[in-house]
Amino acid sequence: MVITISRETGSGGHTIGKLLAEKLGYAFYDKEIVASAAGEMGIDEKLILENGENMSDQDYIDMKSGFIPHCRKPEVPYEEIREAQDRVIRSIADKGNCIIVGRGADFILRGRSDVINVFIHADMEHRVRRVQRHEGVTGQEERIRRELERKDRSRTMYYRYFTEEEWGRAENYTIALDTGVFTKTQCAELIIRALELRAKTKSV
Amino acid sequence: MVITISRETGSGGHTIGKLLAEKLGYAFYDKEIVASAAGEMGIDEKLILENGENMSDQDYIDMKSGFIPHCRKPEVPYEEIREAQDRVIRSIADKGNCIIVGRGADFILRGRSDVINVFIHADMEHRVRRVQRHEGVTGQEERIRRELERKDRSRTMYYRYFTEEEWGRAENYTIALDTGVFTKTQCAELIIRALELRAKTKSV
Numbered sequence: 159m160v161i162t163i164s165r166e167t168g169s170g171g172h173t174i175g176k177l178l179a180e181k182l183g184y185a186f187y188d189k190e191i192v193a194s195a196a197g198e199m200g201i202d203e204k205l206i207l208e209n210g211e212n213m214s215d216q217d218y219i220d221m222k223s224g225f226i227p228h229c230r231k232p233e234v235p236y237e238e239i240r241e242a243q244d245r246v247i248r249s250i251a252d253k254g255n256c257i258i259v260g261r262g263a264d265f266i267l268r269g270r271s272d273v274i275n276v277f278i279h280a281d282m283e284h285r286v287r288r289v290q291r292h293e294g295v296t297g298q299e300e301r302i303r304r305e306l307e308r309k310d311r312s313r314t315m316y317y318r319y320f321t322e323e324e325w326g327r328a329e330n331y332t333i334a335l336d337t338g339v340f341t342k343t344q345c346a347e348l349i350i351r352a353l354e355l356r357a358k359t360k361s362v
Numbered sequence: 363m364v365i366t367i368s369r370e371t372g373s374g375g376h377t378i379g380k381l382l383a384e385k386l387g388y389a390f391y392d393k394e395i396v397a398s399a400a401g402e403m404g405i406d407e408k409l410i411l412e413n414g415e416n417m418s419d420q421d422y423i424d425m426k427s428g429f430i431p432h433c434r435k436p437e438v439p440y441e442e443i444r445e446a447q448d449r450v451i452r453s454i455a456d457k458g459n460c461i462i463v464g465r466g467a468d469f470i471l472r473g474r475s476d477v478i479n480v481f482i483h484a485d486m487e488h489r490v491r492r493v494q495r496h497e498g499v500t501g502q503e504e505r506i507r508r509e510l511e512r513k514d515r516s517r518t519m520y521y522r523y524f525t526e527e528e529w530g531r532a533e534n535y536t537i538a539l540d541t542g543v544f545t546k547t548q549c550a551e552l553i554i555r556a557l558e559l560r561a562k563t564k565s566v
Contacts, residue, residue, distance in 0.1 A: 166533070274543075279533045326532050329370070329483045333552075334538035339478075344559040348537075351555060355548040 159184075159353060160251045160273045162263040166326070167309040168285035168302075170337045170345075171278035175259040177346040182353075185256040192246055192261055199249070201242040202234070209239045211261050212309075213316040221319060240320060264330060265321050274356055276349055277331040280338035282306065332356070363388075363557060364455045364477045366467040370530070371513040372489035372506075374541045374549075375482035379463040381550040386557075389460040396450055396465055403453070405446040406438070413443045415465050416513075417520040425523060444524060468534060469525050478560055480553055481535040484542035486510065536560070 161178060165171025172188060179186035187195070189210065193203040213221075213236065220226045221236065247266045250256060251273070264275040280288075282303060289302045317325035328334050333352050335345045365382060369375025376392060383390035391399070393414065397407040417425075417440065424430045425440065451470045454460060455477070468479040484492075486507060493506045521529035532538050537556050539549045 277532045277538070281533075324528075327528075328481045328530050328532040328535060328538035329485075329540075331532060331538065332540045332543050334481070334532035334535065336533075336536045339536050339563070340556070340559055341563060344563065347559070348552060348556060352544070352552060355544055355551070359543070359545060359548065 159255055159357070160263075160267060160270070161257045161276060161349065161353065162267060162273060163257060163259045163276045163278060164262075164264055164325075164331070165260070165278040166280065166285065167306045167313075168289050169278045169280040170288060170342050171276075172259055174276075174278055174337075174342050174345045174349070175257045177342060178349060179257045181346060181350060182255070182257075185250075185253070186259075187250055187256060188259045189261070192243070192250070192258070195250060196242060196246045199242075199246060201246065205234055205239045206243055206246070209234075209236060210243050211316050212312040213319055214312060215315060218315040218319055236319070262317060262320065265317070274332045274349075274353055275330065277326065277328070277334035278337055278345065279326070279334065280336060284338040363459055363561070364467075364471060364474070365461045365480060365553065365557065366471060366477060367461060367463045367480045367482060368466075368468055368529075368535070369464070369482040370484065370489065371510045371517075372493045373482045373484040374492060374546050375480075376463055378480075378482055378541075378546050378549045378553070379461045381546060382553060383461045385550060385554060386459070386461075389454075389457070390463075391454055391460060392463045393465070396447070396454070396462070399454060400446060400450045403446075403450060405450065409438055409443045410447055410450070413440060414447050415520050416516040417523055418516060419519060422519040422523055440523070466521060466524065469521070478537070478553075478557055479535045481530065481532070481538035482541055482549065483530070483538065484540060488542040 163171050163175045175188065176186060178184065189207060192210070193206040196206045197203040243261060244266050247258065247261060247263050250258060251267055267273045285306055286299050286302045289306070290296065314325045317323065323330065333349060335348060337345060340348070367375050367379045379392065380390060382388065393411060396414070397410040400410045401407040447465060448470050451462065451465060451467050454462060455471055471477045489510055490503050490506045493510065494500065518529045521527065527534065537553060539552060541549060
């Protein structure tokens with residue numbers, strides 16, 4: 159089975175992915191590991207790292223309109239990076255049991271019956287507190303909030319461009335959980351139970 | 363605890379609510395029972411039934427613009443119905459353990475720590491099949507699909523008008539589940555486990 163994890167920035171989705179990998183003995187792929195897998199396949203790691211799930215508003219508008227000013231023309235078009243990343247994600251999924259965090263893996267692997275798509279989210283207050291702990295700072299709520307919103311926004315634009323759908327809609331995920339309510343360990347437990355139930359239904 | 367269930371039309375959310383009520387011994391409130399509770403509080407049941415979670419595109423536009431043609435003026439404004447329904451839902455929630463299906467209860471009760479908000483969805487194919495079984499018909503996929511889309515749309519417009527948010531976004535729910543993947547019994551099991559974990563976290 160493959161578990162994809164999409165997450166709001168700062169919601170703890172990455173940590174939940176790691177927890178799941180440990181508990182299930184699954185391979186774990188996050189941004190860095192996907193990039194490194196790309197490297198092994200002869201694809202530029204840096205491109206995957208930088209343009210593998212983010213898109214600025216301006217890039218979105220330019221690409222949708224088809225008019226990309228020469229000065230802003232990217233060295234490698236998003237589409238090519240996307241296609242390379244698709245190949246990497248599919249080859250990872252084909253290797254069997256694994257967790258893939260981010261990278262639009264839910265969409266890339268859509269339609270496969272061996273995939274569970276998870277969405278992890280939390281309200282802004284929780285996410286700001288989590289970043290404060292992570293960075294070891296107090297205060298600075300306003301800066302952190304703006305940064306979280308900017309990152310979510312760039313994921314939204316990327317998702318919108320490539321899927322023509324809205325990021326974060328419940329209907330695109332097998333299970334969605336709120337880390338403002340559940341601890342990360344509890345989320346892992348619920349996802350593992352969901353996985354077991356899914357396996358049961360599949361074999362019926 | 364209060365469990366609110368929001369659901370795409372035809373996804374089985376109503377049945378899951380009933381299952382949960384049975385298994386947990388909670389009171390169960392759907393459209394009819396909310397309307398009847400409203401009746402007991404001296405509020406017109408019919409209004410709640412008809413305008414308690416639906417809004418046509420035209421009504422949305424008229425109300426947003428503030429211009430409601432005299433010929434279309436509703437006998438009782440949406441806002442009044444909404445306010446009455448709010449009171450009914452709050453009084454139901456205050457009575458303790460219960461399941462409330464639909465009616466925007468997730469939004470009405472937002473911020474309460476004794477509430478779990480559930481969203482139930484499934485892809486169109488599954489929902490069409492469910493309606494076919496329910497109606498005891500074969501074929502007619504196109505008619506059923508259009509009807510499901512129309513109902514979801516009217517819930518979306520209602521939600522948008524009163525919450526200024528998009529209906530069906532994962533971030534508004536504690537847990538969201540796909541009945542195209544899980545059976546209704548499995549959904550009930552996952553929600554009960556989520557409820558137990560929630561209770562544990564709350565008491566910590």
